Amino acid sequence: MPKALQDAGRVPYVFKRRSVAFGAACSSYSFPTIIRPTMSSEDLISVDYEIFGRVQGVFFRKYTQAEGKKLGLVGWVQNTSAGTVEGQLQGPRSKVKEMQEWLKTTGSPKSHIAKAEFKNEKTVDSLEHSSFNIVK
Numbered sequence: 651m652p653k654a655l656q657d658a659g660r661v662p663y664v665f666k667r668r669s670v671a672f673g674a675a676c677s678s679y680s681f682p683t684i685i686r687p688t689m690s691s692e693d694l695i696s697v698d699y700e701i702f703g704r705v706q707g708v709f710f711r712k713y714t715q716a717e718g719k720k721l722g723l724v725g726w727v728q729n730t731s732a733g734t735v736e737g738q739l740q741g742p743r744s745k746v747k748e749m750q751e752w753l754k755t756t757g758s759p760k761s762h763i764a765k766a767e768f769k770n771e772k773t774v775d776s777l778e779h780s781s782f783n784i785v786k
Contacts, residue, residue: 692742692743692744693742693743693773694741694743694775694776694777695740695741695742695746695771695772695773695774696738696740696770696771696772696774696778697739697750697768697770697771697772698737698738698770699737699739699750699753699766699767699768700730700736701734701735701736701753701757701763701766701767702734702764702765702766703762703763703764703765704761704762704764705733705734705735705761706734708758708759708760708761709759709760710727710735710757710758710761711727711728711735712758712784713758713759713761714727714735714737714757714758715727715782715783715784717749718739718749719781719782721745721748722742722745723741723745723782724740724741724778724779724780724781725737725738725739725740725782726738726779726783726785727782727783727784727785728785728786729786737785740774740777740778741777750766754766
């Protein structure tokens with residue numbers, strides 16, 4: 651990997667070519683295969699969360715999804731009937747901790763966070779989600 655990308659903390663996607671033959675009448679075609687970069691050797695963790703305060707009707711879920719994606723996390727977020735927002739975060743430990751801090755202190759511009767609860771933190775071997783989704 652180029653030193654400039656390592657210093658910036660960015661990992662490029664790697665493209666490989668694979669050939670596929672389509673019978674005797676057709677020639678062979680080469681298709682690119684995208685290989686996602688592996689996450690660092692840092693542990694992957696999963697944690698559930700619930701956020702209390704003025705967090706519904708203020709685009710909290712949308713901002714949470716955007717921040718999660720920005721940090722490279724996967725998971726989900728949804729409103730509850732109790733007026734809170736709940737969800738799950740998964741990814742490298744340091745990025746999940748950064749997102750937890752964002753959920754406790756920042757949120758969406760018009761939100762007011764009274765309390766953030768995190769539970770069921772566990773180390774996982776692989777991510778259980780493929781993206782960060784808004785549910786409901």
